[in-house]
Amino acid sequence: MSTDTALAAEIEDVVFQRRTGGDDAAPFELRVSSLRLHAGEAVACIGPSGSGKTTLVHLLAGILTPHAGEIRLAGARIDGLHESARRARRAREIGLVFQEFELLDYLDALDNILLPIRLGRGDLVAGAARARGLAHALGIAPLLRRVSARLSQGERQRVAIARALVTSPSLVLCDEPTGNLDPESAGSVLDLLLEQAREHEAALLMVTHDHTLLGRFDRVIDVRELARPARRGEAQP
Template sequence: MSAKPVLQLDGVGKTYRRGGEQVRVLVDFDFTLRAGEFVVVTGPSGVGKSTLLHVAGGLDAPDSGTVAVAGQNVWSMSTAARAAFRRRNLGFVFQFFNLVPMLTAMENVSLPLVLDGVSARSADARAEKLLERVGLGDRARHRPAELSGGQMQRVAVARAVVARPSIVLADEPTGNLDSRSSTEVLDLLRSLSDEDGTAVVMVTHDHAAAQYGSRELHLVDGRACPADPLAPVGEW
């Protein structure tokens, strides 16, 4: 029996205007993500990979179709309800880390919990545990400027999972890292999938990074197709 779906996109469409031209980046897009999957999204630049993450993550509204996370229609919620829902159910990892410069590593990791009303003591305890897991227990009180790129991204991964989300969405998480740091971050993301049952969707241009996924989704002209043109089309 397959794992329970944690994310479902049905007939999603998204169009942007560039100059005087309308560009359809997602076309009647269907996608199912199940608990514990690690899906890698690949495709040419500008094809809509990041848009897919933003729509799935409740950051950018689709023009048509539905997006359901944990069985709930994300885009039927009010703005405030959707923001709260994101904090509790979705974790985000970005290429440029998006850490708060004046906060320590521990404070950056605990911030989503504090915003959700968790006591500072409980939030810090959870953050400390996660920083130990990502190998940064000794950097908990360092600010981002005192960390390497790889260390900052590991802090970002810890922050993404601090609320125990069912889904982590990672947009080019190794794009600014050297090969060693990239491997460390990818191993972390894979461990979330393998050990914690967290579903991970990662956008990447890195062929080596794509090998970490349990499934690859290749975007062309707003639609999913097999990464290998000779491979059969499966369930996306």
């Protein structure tokens, strides 16, 4: 990836800590010396359970805030913003796909897809048009008025992907989005994510335990290595 490609997100010298047990337990700590995600780039994030992969996603999304360091989206810092401001930025500029999909079962597929538009107070007319276009591309157009509780696992995942992309985000963050799917469905979901993210020049960061998928990404990072400062002459992660 060329170094002059626009940066979708950047982390510098971030430290995040939290308690993992009783008062005597050592706190969990995630340190990120440097991480840069470029527009149109697909990056896989690996590491054992408990190593901080989900924490990294939540920091980039502004769900968590670091104790030290800087986090930028498209060059603008978000680490010091108030929670409501971070939430608004997240709705407008970040697409999120989780393993459990996080759909509202009492809403139909279309209303689930449009949630980020409503939360970000965006243009619902334009958003609905984009939602229908994404639904067509993802093969769920006939299901838009079906209540989400009645959708299959694969259909729910496609709704979650459409929801993540409906605002044309500059950054798409996925936390084990294929973890509940069979290998064939997992490959199809990744195809859709990569195709849609690249088409709209969004940076894609996907946490995964499935190492069979890693060859599909532009880059693979191990969360355990992010604390290590890059040596002189070494490419920044």
